[in-house]
Amino acid sequence: MTERRKLRSASWFGGAGKNAFMHRSWMKNQGLPDHLFDGRPVIGICNTWSELTPCNAHLRGIAEHVKRGVYEAGGMPVEFPVMSLGESNLRPTAMLFRNLASMDVEESIRGNPIDGVILLVGCDKTTPALLMGAASCNLPTIAVSGGPMLNGNFRGQTIGSGTHVWKFYEDVKAGRMPLNDFLAAEQGQSRSAGSCMTMGTASTMASMVEALGIGMPDNAAIPAVDARRGVLAHLAGRRIVELVNDNIIMSDILTRAAFENAIRVNGAIGGSTNAVLHLIAVARRIGVDLGLDDWDRLGRDVPTIVDLMPSGRFLMEDFYYAGGLSAVMRTLAEAGLLHRDAQTIFGKTIGEIVKDAPNYNPEVIRPFDKPLTEQGGMAILRGNLAPNGAVIKPSAATPALMQHKGRAVVFESIEHYHARIDDPALDIDANSVMVLKNCGPRGYPGMAEVGNMPLPAKLLKQGVSDMVRISDARMSGTAYGTVVLHTAPEAASGGTLALVRDGDLIELDVAGRRLELFVDEAELAERRKAWTPPEQPQGGGYQSLYVERVLQADQGCDFDFLVGRRDAGVPRHSH
Template identity: 70%
Template structure:
């Protein structure tokens, strides 16, 4: 214990005057004794539990284990709720309220008497939202993830949450299975509390948190219902108290080196494209200058080692039993592919100290470097006249034969247009066509919905076609797959070039060169953009006032992390004192 540390909570509870009297008195109405206010760190537990967020349904129990750890280590726990982003239930998309949740977290931390915070996150957007909010305050913080569901089991086969939905729905449209067979998998897919059991966005962001160093080792993969999940919560509660005395703030962990480790790790695990947006937003809050090109510089050339759906065969439960993320990090480190072994982590040790002896119990799940799932799994960043500010593609989920492709555009002006026409037997489309979806970016479909992995036309599915090149300004679920170009920036609503793509235009995709090109002249492109700018169409989705108007007016583009412009930067935890 460092007696020289000035506890932030003492600004509320430490004064022998009227203000101190009132703060302590109000807290005492729950039966808290005097000695709990005598020099003990007050530890916030930021809880995203909600009945409407089934991924986080067990967080009340996890919070109790965190409290036990805090009390054992000599701190005092105070649990508080924040907005819970439910990927499975929120409309129009949980991404729409990620920034709102981060504001809730930031102001709850800054405005309340806490010396540090434990962040309970699981469902996709809760992880980045909590890290964004905490980073803006820069106090000691540790994250406890909720963990993935158990493996899905359906009629003797293993199925992955999310991924099975996309696969089986395509089979329905192709006439391979009945709608009754499709619906029968609902309960089989989700067998326990926890997040998606595939390497979707939730598991990806849990891995990103561990690679960034803001969790204890093994946090990412332990199943939600495994006793080890509750043990980790207890130990995290103990550890956060020591972090207060060590003055181990987030800014000492969330360094540029930590983000570079996370980028390399994302390639090795075959992580979600959503990580590109979320890591940029978190970095922006702590003051680290992270750019799209960093994903090319650091991630490209990295083999994908984790054989998990949607890219591979296994699920998160298998990943945990194989050794979890430490097994991946050790494999990278042994081959000098871990950029910064000396990056500091929440337990006070370096990343390499945590994983240098980590075992790998199953080399089918966590593959050796000479037997990767994909030889180059680094996120593919694309640029060209169709995406001047960039677009991304996930190589481990794409079809190799389509990563260099030239085809004619089949254009859908918005998602409603797509739904209305995709099943039309007269749609002018073949397997070489490129599907282009507009008006689904941050502003155009507020929140940038996960509709970029457009289902293929049924008439092509019936012919046995299983993948096509698809381009949009939307996002894609981390559980999805295919040769899908996403996050095209600027988006349609910002009059980016994707807005003026026309049916029949030739488009060239070249992942090896990072090129996305609309094959028209510069003069023609500029003329189309100018004509559109003079008569911008009104998207009915962007009207309505309230938070939606705030979102549309202030959200940044995908290459900037889709944060609000006024939230970027670290504002610290200082707050003007209030006198009663």
């Protein structure tokens, strides 16, 4: 831990000079009394509340709970907005703006009189964006997630957000579900405030916050509308003041041991493939060199023991009642798969927090020796089709397809896919390998969640429920299937994926960690000579910056100029 130092905010509010007079006077127009400027810590509440981000629309209420805790502990809370990223509404994809939001967060923290920060997060990209921005500043920080929605319910059936959209839509295409029934399920899927209640990216990242030790115990799973979510926020408000007083900063918590714990927890919960990108980006901001090989090495022998959709049967509400993430981490710790001495913002080590954690429902949180999937960690594939790596989530895939060889059916873009997939004349069968190009970081741009391409209607009607799918895109954490993602380098950057043609033979071997295109090097060289990069959309502005400076998927899709820490001192003033 670092030594206690002078509060940053004192450079704004301390003393009797002209500058302090002006800073205090302007703040006092909000009705703030003198004693709030007596040298107490100023706590920034970084809020991603927005009515355009449905998962985060309740965060104004959560902020009030945080403020109570801050005041109670002798701090001064100041709430400020930053760009909110909602995957459900924001086009072309929230991932395009993750790095922009992180810049907003970093500069808002750096330029203002803030001694410690509470990050209010929810929808999936808000969590990594705020962690990335805060990590670059490296102040005392706690992340507070908004929590998942209550379980979905449709005509007596438990349904999961996102997961059942894919299932029901395929049922409509196959003629098994009337369109009116499909539309009637909308309100039943989303029946309370909160983020997706499946183990999608939002719930995964809330779990990563807890596993990393940068959030409070139970952060992962308390439902958004459960009163205990407000209690957690209140206690986080108290705790952040103590962190500032003790000068415990983010780099004290986000160590290599913390990231290794998070990777193993991700495998145990059947977490989203998106966590791979996000944790790599957060780690490299704080100064930990995390890569794809770490994901494969650490996650390979971790079983998935949480039986949640999309990999399993239950939902986040059930997970909380069963014991939540602490129960999972206790199981991993007892199996020797956690760094028990990793520090947390709670003032205890991970081992101390989880050592007596109960499991109230062994169906939801299974014993280590009776897992949902034997190997639940992310599998990192390499080969001539993915020289820099590709990702597959074994717990969401079909076992029979984990070793598969088939001929490629190629879609040059997502528009080409939509135009072609339901053409009755499309030459495709259950053994084919669907290949989607130009949907990576630069190619889309923003690397949209289109990698879990819905199957052609004619095969769905034949009873086909899964096929091997390969792309440089991402997949929603709520989705499932034998889907290879994040292929690097991407097609738009000239990766081998760009050279695949209809009829080429491709082999997927998850156990062998291989992804091979059976085309000889001479033929690939000829194809490369004929290849031209796809024309980029003339978006201008931020989109042009993104395409020019974004790193590839294996490096976390951060901007090259944002990697690393820029610890927040006191900026120069102009008065």
